[in-house]
Amino acid sequence: MKKTLLAAVLGASVLAAPAMAEDVVKLRVVGQPLATGLIQKNKEQPFFETLQETAGLPLEVNYKPLDTTGIKDVEELRVLKSGMFDLVSLRMSQVSRDEPTILGLDLVGLSPDYKSGREVADKYSEVVDKRLQERFNTKLLGVWPFGPQVLFCKHPIASLSDVKGLKVRVYDQNLAQFVESVGGIPVPLGFGDVHQSLALGVVDCAITGPSSANSAGWPEVTTHVLPLGFQMALNGYGINLKTWNKFTPEQQEKLQGAFDELVDDIWAYSEELFEDAKNCNVGRECKTGTQFDLTEVQVTDEDLAILRNGVREISYPTWSEVCNKTNPSCAEDWKAALGESVGL
Template structure:
């Protein structure tokens, strides 16, 4: 059978289209735990599930929240470095044992509000990005907040001083040292384990953001919240350099622009959730994003505010610097050069 020029042209076009389809990039991504709530559900997951549309790249992403993978949230940098995943929603404090520089984003007492947190993240970004690229072959694509991490307790606490002798769930060593300094007993524990541990009395108190506590049901068990953020819950997005380097310069620019947009959206949404969840947790209006509970919100005392303000210089910074400088002698010096001016430290 003779093939006409028109048919031949159509066959060639279809062949090219098929080849291009075969070249579509497929990535695997680890997200935040389902249990952490609305940032994961409403912002992060839709972004990754509609990745090609959001980035303008021929990339599809197999996205899985980390608490559905069997992988510990302390192992994220390792799985990126190994090539098992291409993209990860990095839980910064949880991975700080593998890379202490991560904790420099969110030392206890460093970020008292969203404005400061954003300035710290911007100032420290390049330093942290270079470190992650060197040590783990991971490029940092952005930093974003869960929001102020506050204290929830079953016991009728009225100030930080009342934590003395109580067991407190913590997510990193810097926070553990602060809890010890006020007489509490720090208990390192994953987010997913905390609800049951509060219920069974394994811990008396726990620290997280008010929206995450609401979504995870901690507020079913706790009776008090003290709305004074000891940390900002800063996290990030990272991509393996192997995957990043497969993109051309134009594609890399598109990807970075998309993550810049995503990060800005989370910063705004996080602040909205924080304010709303504080209301929801005590049964007040407006409450539009969570369930209403009947916690008592304890107004932070001047002593608590001063204690937290002083903790940065007296506890969290020197203790973190000692650990980080063992791994990288320039660690604290780099931090002080970039972040110090933002928070008034030399």
């Protein structure tokens, strides 16, 4: 009798396991804002719209760009932790206000080009993932860039030092400290407010990627561009751990594999867009944007030196002091992962 009962229980368990694994998982997804341009339009949104088929998983995906949800980018980690949404395309600089550890991915001067940016992301993502799991019940699925963030101005400039006395739009405290160190006046502004602020003279200059600037029409209200890469504007995909744990280990592997492919694709696409948009903005032949006629300022050796020294002298010390207050091992974890590459 006992053997019969045990066999029945085991049999029921075996039959139930595949059924549980095949339950449809609903993914409520917040994507990048529509205003950010072609990566959101051509890579991210199509990925989520076809994720069920490409990953071969029982999914029901409801994808919404951030600027259609009423949620602010600085609230994304809170939204994930609460479970209001299951998966979010994280704007790393903006959410670093809630978790300063994240900003270690993108300190000013750390990643002036794509090669260094990818190396930093690969080496430091594990540190960020551990912290997000501990504090925000969120697993990091991947990190990707909008690309080097450069300077647009509505006043003639010949070098980085010419921002002295000018009001410069920034998007995080690390960048604000650097701008202040070279004599500029940092003004925090959301991306959607920059075009009007430039037009009205609220700011004299603003920093973003060439492609995003082109999509948002910044060259309509500026005259000069200095193609010096201050930061890589890294972003990432975070999934609520409760949602992640609804998948079997095999399904988790498939889902992670799909995001690995997306991230690799965006790294390559971002670099294509960066080069093409640089050409568009200064009136050279281009394919993906609108042609403008900005004056391209040549990056000087002095500009590069200021940026390189900025990691050791400004961005790392400023950031690590803040980060250690909420995460006592923050600076040591960063130095273990990245310190050797910048002489720390």
